[in-house]
Amino acid sequence: MSGVLSTIGATPIVELTKLDPNSSVRIFAKLESHNPGGSIKDRSALEMLQERIRDGQLVPGKSTVIESSSGNLGIGLAQICAYHGIRFICVVDPRTNRQNIAIMRAYGAEVEVVTDVDPVSGEYLPVRIRRVRELVESITHAYCPNQYANPLNPRAHHSTVREILDALPTLDFVFCATSSCGTLRGCAEYLRRHQLPAQVVAVDALGSAIFGPPVGGRLIPGHGASVRPSLYADGLADQVIRVHDLDAIVGCRRLAAREAILAGGSSGAVVSALDVVRDRIPPGSTCALVFPDRGERYLDTIYNDDWVAMHFGDVAHLWKEPEMEAMSC
Numbered sequence: 001m002s003g004v005l006s007t008i009g010a011t012p013i014v015e016l017t018k019l020d021p022n023s024s025v026r027i028f029a030k031l032e033s034h035n036p037g038g039s040i041k042d043r044s045a046l047e048m049l050q051e052r053i054r055d056g057q058l059v060p061g062k063s064t065v066i067e068s069s070s071g072n073l074g075i076g077l078a079q080i081c082a083y084h085g086i087r088f089i090c091v092v093d094p095r096t097n098r099q100n101i102a103i104m105r106a107y108g109a110e111v112e113v114v115t116d117v118d119p120v121s122g123e124y125l126p127v128r129i130r131r132v133r134e135l136v137e138s139i140t141h142a143y144c145p146n147q148y149a150n151p152l153n154p155r156a157h158h159s160t161v162r163e164i165l166d167a168l169p170t171l172d173f174v175f176c177a178t179s180s181c182g183t184l185r186g187c188a189e190y191l192r193r194h195q196l197p198a199q200v201v202a203v204d205a206l207g208s209a210i211f212g213p214p215v216g217g218r219l220i221p222g223h224g225a226s227v228r229p230s231l232y233a234d235g236l237a238d239q240v241i242r243v244h245d246l247d248a249i250v251g252c253r254r255l256a257a258r259e260a261i262l263a264g265g266s267s268g269a270v271v272s273a274l275d276v277v278r279d280r281i282p283p284g285s286t287c288a289l290v291f292p293d294r295g296e297r298y299l300d301t302i303y304n305d306d307w308v309a310m311h312f313g314d315v316a317h318l319w320k321e322p323e324m325e326a327m328s329c
C-alpha cells in the first residue's frame with residue numbers, strides 16, 4: 001500500500017492521568033482520530049475495499065461503490081475511492097452533519113440525502129438501506145460494502161486491538177463504542193482467538209436498538225444503531241453500558257477540560273461508561289478506551305453551549321471545573 005492510505009492504523013495510544021487523578025486503575029486512550037480520514041472507520045473502509053480491489057471485484061475507473069453512512073465510514077470510503085479513482089455514492093440522512101457531507105464531496109463523492117423516515121419504525125436507516133439497494137440494482141458494476149454485515153469490517157479491528165496489546169504492558173478491559181458492531185466484534189474475536197483474558201465493554205447509546213429496545217431518542221451520531229446489525233452476536237461483549245446523550249456530552253467536555261483532547265461524542269460516551277463500571281474494576285487494572293473520532297465535527301452540537309442548553313437545559317455545572325468556577329466569580 002502506498003500514499004496516504006499507508007497511514008491508516010497504528011494510531012497513538014496515550015495515558016490519561018488527569019481525567020481522574022485519584023484513579024485506582026490505569027487508563028489509556030487509543031486516538032483513532034489520527035487516521036487520515038479522521039476516524040476509526042478508515043480501517044473498516046480500507047479493509048472492505050482493498051480486498052475487493054485485490055480480487056478484481058472492484059475496478060478503478062469502472063466500478064461504483066455505494067454505501068449508507070452517517071459520516072465517518074462515508075469519509076473513509078470517499079478517501080479510498082478518491083485515491084483509487086473509483087466512483088462513490090454515499091446515502092445519508094438529515095441527521096448527518098453538514099461538515100461530514102462537505103468533506104465527502106471534497107473527496108469527490110456523490111452524496112444523496114434521504115428526507116423521509118420509515119413509516120413503520122420512524123427511523124431513517126431503513127430508508128437509506130432501501131435507497132442503497134435501488135442504486136446497486138440500477139448501476140452496473142456497483143458494489144455495496146454493507147458495513148453492517150461484512151466480515152471484513154470486524155476483521156479491520158484485529159489490528160486495532162493488537163496495536164493496543166503491543167503498546168501496553170497488560171490489558172484488562174477494552175471499551176469500544178458500538179454501531180455496526182465492527183469494532184466490538186473485531187476486538188472480541190481477536191482476544192478470544194488468542195485466548196487473552198481482557199474483557200470487552202461495549203458502549204452503546206440509550207436510544208439505540210443494538211442490545212435491546214431503545215430507551216428514548218438519540219441526537220449524537222456515531223455510536224448506536226436503530227436496527228440491530230447482522231454483525232451483532234450474543235456474548236461478544238463481556239459488559240454492555242448504554243449511555244444517555246447528556247452523559248456522552250459531559251464525557252466529551254471533561255476530556256477537553258482535563259486531558260485537552262477534543263473528541264467526538266462516542267469517545268465521551270466511552271468516558272462516561274468507564275465512570276459507570278469503575279467501582280467494579282479491580283484496583284491496578286489497565287483499561288484501554290478506544291476514541292473513534294475527533295471533536296471538530298461536533299463543534300455545532302456537543303461543544304456548542306446553546307445547542308446543549310436547547311436540548312438538555314442548564315447543565316454546564318456538570319463539567320465545569322471547580323477552579324474555573326472560582327475564576328469566573
Ligand SMILES: Cc1ncc(COP(=O)(O)O)c(C=O)c1O
Nearest residue numbers: 072179180181182183222266292
Ligand atoms: C464516531 C463513531 N464512534 C463509534 C462508531 C462505532 O463503530 P462500529 O461501527 O465499529 O461499531 C462509529 C461508527 O461509525 C463512529 O462513527
